[in-house]
Amino acid sequence: MTGPGLTLAGIALVLVILWANLRPWWKSDRDPAKLKSFGTGSLLGALSTMCGGGLLGYIAGCAAGAANTGGGKAVAGATGQQAGAPVTTGDLGSLTPEGAVVVFLLTCGTIFAFRAAGRDERKRMVGGVFCGVCLCLTAGVANALSWLPGLINGAGAQLITAVQGVGLL
Structure with a gap:
């Protein structure tokens, strides 16, 4: 995955999205099943950072730029200060061809779950992908x-x- 690193303002935006998804769960009965949509999206986002190209790699590359832009505008609009200092970047590594097949299968499963989900669950999945990539x-x-x-x-x-x-190949 290539693309820009995150800034402090970008991290702030990601943390707000993370908070918006975890706070209602924490305030309620803390049923782990209620985190399924956000967690599914977060896993796909994390796996996307290991993709060197393709649609998932492209999404991962664009997410940091979107977080930096949105976070920069939000922080500057709220405080009048720029928070564009870069944070230390990390890398999960890369996929083998066999690992790429697993990521493809998980992506298909996530797409199927997204299509079957309601509006609120879809928003949680998208937020999870965004947070998973950026974090x-x-x-x-x-x-x-x-x-x-x-x-x-x-x-x-x-x-x-x-x-x-089994002798299938």
Whole structure:
């Protein structure tokens, strides 16, 4: 994934979206099922940062620019100060061809869930994708999720082993 890094204002916008999605859940009964849509989107966003190209890589590349622009205008409009200082960037790594198949399958599942979801759930999914991409571009979150590329690439390797072991390929 290539593209701009995040600024402090961009992170501020992402944190507002994250807060808007987590606060109602925290104030209610904290049922984990109520985070499904946001979590699904967040996972897809995180996986998008590992894509070197394609539609997911393009979305990941555009998200940081959108966060920086929107956050810059919001922070400057609210406070009169610019908060365009860059934050330390992180990188989750890259996909193997087998891992790319797993990401493709997860993307298809997310699209199916999006199409079946109601309006509010769709908004939560889109917010999750945005937050997932942007937060995974920071050094702290990328470091905390450093296990994710190995899991996805390993799942793809297991998939190809299972298919070849059955004699289908």
